[in-house]
Amino acid sequence: MADTAYLDWPFLEDRHRQLARELDRWAQVNLAHAHGPDVDAECRALVRSLGAAGWLRHAVGGTSHGGAAEVIDTRSICLIRETLARHAGLADFAFAMQGLGSGAISLAGSAEQRAAWLPKVAAGEAISAFALSESEAGSDVAALACAARADGDHYVIDGEKTWISNGGIADVYVVFARTGEAPGARGISAFIVPAGTPGFEIAERIDVIAPHPLARLRFTACRVPASARIGAPDEGFKVAMRTLDVFRTSVAAAALGFARRALDEGLQRATTRRMFGGVLADFQLTQARLAQMATTIDSAALLTYRAAWQRDQGRNVTREAAMAKMVATEGAQQVIDAAVQLWGGLGVVSEQPVERLYREIRSLRIYEGATEVQQLIIARELLKEVSA
Numbered sequence: 001m002a003d004t005a006y007l008d009w010p011f012l013e014d015r016h017r018q019l020a021r022e023l024d025r026w027a028q029v030n031l032a033h034a035h036g037p038d039v040d041a042e043c044r045a046l047v048r049s050l051g052a053a054g055w056l057r058h059a060v061g062g063t064s065h066g067g068a069a070e071v072i073d074t075r076s077i078c079l080i081r082e083t084l085a086r087h088a089g090l091a092d093f094a095f096a097m098q099g100l101g102s103g104a105i106s107l108a109g110s111a112e113q114r115a116a117w118l119p120k121v122a123a124g125e126a127i128s129a130f131a132l133s134e135s136e137a138g139s140d141v142a143a144l145a146c147a148a149r150a151d152g153d154h155y156v157i158d159g160e161k162t163w164i165s166n167g168g169i170a171d172v173y174v175v176f177a178r179t180g181e182a183p184g185a186r187g188i189s190a191f192i193v194p195a196g197t198p199g200f201e202i203a204e205r206i207d208v209i210a211p212h213p214l215a216r217l218r219f220t221a222c223r224v225p226a227s228a229r230i231g232a233p234d235e236g237f238k239v240a241m242r243t244l245d246v247f248r249t250s251v252a253a254a255a256l257g258f259a260r261r262a263l264d265e266g267l268q269r270a271t272t273r274r275m276f277g278g279v280l281a282d283f284q285l286t287q288a289r290l291a292q293m294a295t296t297i298d299s300a301a302l303l304t305y306r307a308a309w310q311r312d313q314g315r316n317v318t319r320e321a322a323m324a325k326m327v328a329t330e331g332a333q334q335v336i337d338a339a340v341q342l343w344g345g346l347g348v349v350s351e352q353p354v355e356r357l358y359r360e361i362r363s364l365r366i367y368e369g370a371t372e373v374q375q376l377i378i379a380r381e382l383l384k385e386v387s388a
């Protein structure tokens with residue numbers, strides 16, 4: 001069983017402790033088999049069951065639209081992601097994408113847009129996706145080229161998006177497109193595009209090392225009403241950044257969940273694997289490895305829950321969230337690698353828990369801002385303070 005001492009940290013309140021414990025109990029019963037070969041079917045089923053059990057309410061903002069709180073509580077989504085990731089990576093993915101996919105609607109949607117989508121997303125009845133990245137606009141996302149041209153009371157979208165999680169199974173996509181008011185990060189607007197809108201198609205499904213629904217999207221003269229635009233024209237980039245700001249700390253929490261599971265698996269193997277007249281854990285080299293794993297996890301957890309707490313106080317967390325994401329994802333990669341090493345040959349056998357974790361952690365160091373991007377953010381904030 002993973003260390004739960006962190007639940008007593010002052011960053012958290014009793015309602016958070018209760019949430020984490022209840023979800024852990026639910027996950028033990030409901031997620032034991034969430035690793036089937038058909039990821040589309042698995043994800044649909046996970047979204048439905050996470051919705052029916054009420055967990056997805058935490059991923060959307062606004063109590064009148066199915067949300068657990070008026071404003072998404074960062075500590076709650078972190079605890080949920082950490083707990084789900086510890087049990088089943090795909091369950092964490094399903095939860096996170098309902099939040100990220102509908103985040104722009106929660107944060108900046110009109111009353112009609114919120115009423116139309118948030119209750120369904122919170123109930124697990126509609127699957128959502130966040131379509132920002134393009135093949136030539138990943139880290140440099142302000143370079144995006146997908147365009148939306150105003151045409152009377154409609155917009156006509158042309159272009160492509162790639163690496164879109166839930167692509168192929170989502171019911172609703174929030175698509176960021178250039179409306180041309182200005183170059184670069186200006187002149188981008190966000191649109192709600194329901195699956196099945198004429199002119200919108202899945203151009204390609206993408207297989208990745210830790211399988212989950214992922215696709216390249218194509219828009220060809222895709223007409224959407226002007227009422228599908230989220231917020232004012234030209235506000236899309238700001239909306240995208242605000243959405244990522246909410247969820248960046250939760251990526252750190254997911255990494256933490258993977259790392260905690262890896263430490264549990266490592267401890268279990270080290271204390272039972274017989275060798276040289278004892279067990280693996282008898283050796284000081286093993287003990288040093290375990291000590292390093294546990295310390296890496298605690299340092300990542302401290303940064304993660306500091307950022308989450310600070311955000312919930314309504315304070316800026318640009319630097320803190322970047323630190324948490326960088327340290328937690330990079331640290332989890334090291335912890336998981338150490339767990340694979342402790343498991344020896346068994347550690348690289350397909351679908352062993354540590355083998356799965358080894359694949360699952362990798363993309364967290366890339367998406368929602370690669371580690372190098374987080375480093376630049378942290379340095380920029382530091383230098384800003386110095387020059388101020």
Ligand SMILES: Cc1cc2nc3c(=O)[nH]c(=O)nc-3n(C[C@H](O)[C@H](O)[C@H](O)COP(=O)(O)OP(=O)(O)OC[C@H]3O[C@@H](n4cnc5c(N)ncnc54)[C@H](O)[C@@H]3O)c2cc1C
Nearest residue numbers: 130131132133138139140163164165363366367368370372
């Ligand atoms: C599994 C997965 C799921 C995803 N889901 C979504 C989604 O749902 N929606 C969405 O919009 N996007 C999604 N993405 C896209 C993701 O956000 C991009 O992959 C990410 O922003 C990096 O862009 P890129 O892949 O084009 O890499 P590039 O931008 O080409 O960067 C490549 C590498 O360059 C390095 N780098 C970047 N900037 C700098 C710098 N300034 N200095 C030095 N080095 C640097 C980093 O190491 C980076 O990994 C997903 C990606 C993956 C892998």
